[in-house]
Amino acid sequence: MGLLTESANNNHEVRELEDGLDSYGTWLEKHPSALDSFEGMVAVADGKKLVLFLDYDGTLSPIVNDPNRAFMSDAMRSAVREAASLFPTAIVSGRSIDKVNDFVKLENVVYAGSHGMDISTPSASLKHQDEGHQIQSVDEQIIEVLEKKIKPIKGAMVEDNRFCVSVHYRRVNQEDVDTLKEMVHSTVKAYPNFRISGGKMVMEIRPSINWNKGRALEYLLDTFGFNSSSDFLPLYIGDDKTDEDAFEVIQGLGRGFPIIVSSVTRDTKASYSLHDPDEVMEFLLRLAKWKKEAESTVPKI
Numbered sequence: 001m002g003l004l005t006e007s008a009n010n011n012h013e014v015r016e017l018e019d020g021l022d023s024y025g026t027w028l029e030k031h032p033s034a035l036d037s038f039e040g041m042v043a044v045a046d047g048k049k050l051v052l053f054l055d056y057d058g059t060l061s062p063i064v065n066d067p068n069r070a071f072m073s074d075a076m077r078s079a080v081r082e083a084a085s086l087f088p089t090a091i092v093s094g095r096s097i098d099k100v101n102d103f104v105k106l107e108n109v110v111y112a113g114s115h116g117m118d119i120s121t122p123s124a125s126l127k128h129q130d131e132g133h134q135i136q137s138v139d140e141q142i143i144e145v146l147e148k149k150i151k152p153i154k155g156a157m158v159e160d161n162r163f164c165v166s167v168h169y170r171r172v173n174q175e176d177v178d179t180l181k182e183m184v185h186s187t188v189k190a191y192p193n194f195r196i197s198g199g200k201m202v203m204e205i206r207p208s209i210n211w212n213k214g215r216a217l218e219y220l221l222d223t224f225g226f227n228s229s230s231d232f233l234p235l236y237i238g239d240d241k242t243d244e245d246a247f248e249v250i251q252g253l254g255r256g257f258p259i260i261v262s263s264v265t266r267d268t269k270a271s272y273s274l275h276d277p278d279e280v281m282e283f284l285l286r287l288a289k290w291k292k293e294a295e296s297t298v299p300k301i
């Protein structure tokens with residue numbers, strides 16, 4: 001993907017691109033390409049258990065205008081399937097678990113939807129508990145009120161992600177974006193148990209609880225049985241603001257690989273970068289190849 005193709009209709013991101021043209025190289029020095037750093041990374045991972053965490057939109061599928069058409073390519077699906085056959089793998093998304101499952105269509109991965117609030121493993125399913133109360137699916141009323149309120153804004157769209165809601169403005173005229181944002185803020189004000197976070201041309205309305213993709217990563221490491229082990233390495237690939245919570249947890253652990261997918265300079269806690277989903281696919285294939293070769297050279301006793 002070229003430097004100027006991603007989200008070219010987003011003025012802010014275009015400005016970021018223009019500003020970033022000179023400094024992208026400098027940014028890459030701080031967040032080196034995971035492909036260029038591959039040999040060093042696998043040298044660290046040798047003999048350890050890598051655990052993979054993959055975001056969906058913008059990581060496994062390219063960002064597109066219509067959220068309902070963010071399909072994953074067959075080639076990407078087969079790369080993820082291959083990697084997941086060799087490493088414990090979770091897909092961690094802001095989407096509802098059912099929607100991300102419909103897009104990914106793989107059985108050998110664990111799904112964490114609604115920014116990690118809804119987790120399904122082969123053996124159990126967790127709807128995040130907050131102070132002893134299981135959180136409820138987002139009140140139908142919020143969705144109805146939001147839909148009604150934003151109706152006059154052409155191109156705006158509400159997406160029900162089960163435990164959170166997205167209001168999309170990628171297809172909204174630039175001059176209407178501030179009005180839309182104001183409408184969403186004033187609507188959500190009436191629901192003190194919810195807060196708004198941002199993403200790529202989307203406002204995400206989520207329960208005000210201390211749970212995010214980082215907490216989901218910790219929970220999943222536990223579920224995979226790595227809580228007491230000292231030889232695991234989490235590897236998380238994501239492109240959006242909500243993925244920063246997971247990068248932060250990995251930095252806090254002092255082990256593992258936080259990798260951001262970005263073709264522009266970004267403020268991030270990730271240590272490595274990949275330019276776009278094509279590079280994510282290439283990286284996953286290299287990882288699988290490395291693991292298979294490593295396993296075939298282990299002497300059989």
Ligand SMILES: O=P(O)(O)OC[C@H]1O[C@H](O[C@H]2O[C@H](CO)[C@@H](O)[C@H](O)[C@H]2O)[C@H](O)[C@@H](O)[C@@H]1O
Nearest residue numbers: 056057063064065067070093094166170200202
């Ligand atoms: O955590 P993720 O899996 O990255 O989900 C974050 C949001 O992703 C989706 O929206 C983004 O991708 C859309 C399709 O490419 C794009 O049209 C939109 O502008 C992006 O923000 C999803 O639709 C949202 O509900 C997720 O919250």
